[in-house]
Amino acid sequence: MATDDLKKIKHEIPFSSPVQPVELALDDEIQFHCHKDIACFNACCKSIDIQITPYDILRLKRHLGMSSSEFVARYTTPFAMDFHNMPGLKMNTKPGTSECVFLTAEGCSVYQDRPAACRYYALGSMGVRKKDSATVEDIFFMVKENHCLGHEEPRTLTVRQYREEQGCDEYDEHNRAWRDVILKKRSSGPTVGAPSERSLQLFDMCSYDMDSFCEFIQTDGFDEVFDLDGQTKKSLLENEELLLQFAFRFLKQVLFGEMSIPVKEDAKDKRMARRSESQARMNANSGGSAPESGTEG
Numbered sequence: 504m505a506t507d508d509l510k511k512i513k514h515e516i517p518f519s520s521p522v523q524p525v526e527l528a529l530d531d532e533i534q535f536h537c538h539k540d541i542a543c544f545n546a547c548c549k550s551i552d553i554q555i556t557p558y559d560i561l562r563l564k565r566h567l568g569m570s571s572s573e574f575v576a577r578y579t580t581p582f583a584m585d586f587h588n589m590p591g592l593k594m595n596t597k598p599g600t601s602e603c604v605f606l607t608a609e610g611c612s613v614y615q616d617r618p619a620a621c622r623y624y625a626l627g628s629m630g631v632r633k634k635d636s637a638t639v640e641d642i643f644f645m646v647k648e649n650h651c652l653g654h655e656e657p658r659t660l661t662v663r664q665y666r667e668e669q670g671c672d673e674y675d676e677h678n679r680a681w682r683d684v685i686l687k688k689r690s691s692g693p694t695v696g697a698p699s700e701r702s703l704q705l706f707d708m709c710s711y712d713m714d715s716f717c718e719f720i721q722t723d724g725f726d727e728v729f730d731l732d733g734q735t736k737k738s739l740l741e742n743e744e745l746l747l748q749f750a751f752r753f754l755k756q757v758l759f760g761e762m763s764i765p766v767k768e769d770a771k772d773k774r775m776a777r778r779s780e781s782q783a784r785m786n787a788n789s790g791g792s793a794p795e796s797g798t799e800g
């Protein structure tokens with residue numbers, strides 16, 4: 504039976520949409536096979552609209568041997584995910600085309616580390632929080648586009664088997680807490696108010712720039728506020744997957760006040776003291792409040 508959410512989604516599906524309005528569970532069967540010898544090989548990569556997730560970036564930046572900020576600058580384009588301008592990223596296309604930047608004559612040049620969206624296709628998935636439920640549930644559906652001949656291939660398998668074959672589980676596991684942040688932000692609605700500019704910047708860093716987040720947790724400012732023991736910090740610095748999960752916990756703490764990272768008791772006092780010192784320095788430099796000191800340089 505369809506959920507309230509799927510019913511709602513069905514109303515929003517345009518008449519000519521390729522999305523099949525049938526909710527699929529993990530053990531439902533689908534008919535689909537994509538392989539190198541199929542006549543439409545790579546057709547789907549020639550007309551892309553791919554949203555990039557945090558774990559996609561970890562995998563792709565390592566594959567390409569570059570930093571996260573370099574990857575984002577070279578291969579993605581920002582877009583606003585909602586009316587509060589929550590930052591999202593889309594995969595770039597080759598100039599003047601809608602073809603993926605990673606498509607070559609031989610196929611996908613980053614295949615082992617291709618994004619979650621590429622692994623799922625032609626299966627679609629979305630996380631929904633049912634009414635009066637605290638948990639987010641995955642629902643699946645098929646996307647049937649005319650150019651894709653995989654639907655006509657004589658192979659059936661369950662949604663679960665297809666996801667295993669494509670490595671979707673691993674990606675979902677690493678991105679789940681991030682998706683929860685987005686859903687929670689979305690379900691809080693416009694009445695809660697727009698996140699501050701600083702919160703949007705933190706969301707951007709925690710989602711798409713693990714290299715900067717790694718530097719951030721090594722700053723004096725971070726140590727002044729958060730109470731992380733040396734071993735925990737060492738593990739985070741050595742393992743980017745752990746660091747990513749920590750970044751999502753940090754986001755939940757900053758955006759929703761979910762206190763999962765211990766905070767130092769004297770953090771507030773120290774911050775206030777630092778602010779006063781810096782204000783005093785600014786006053787002294789502008790010559791406003793301490794001209795009598797008479798010192799130069």
Ligand code: SF4
Pocket residue numbers: 547548551603604605606607610611612613614617618621
């Ligand atoms: S990343 Fe690879 S699989 Fe995904 S759209 Fe680009 S070329 Fe196709």
Ligand code: SF4
Pocket residue numbers: 536537538541543544545546547548624625650651652653654
């Ligand atoms: S079968 Fe579909 S998913 Fe596979 S290459 Fe063809 S268009 Fe792409």
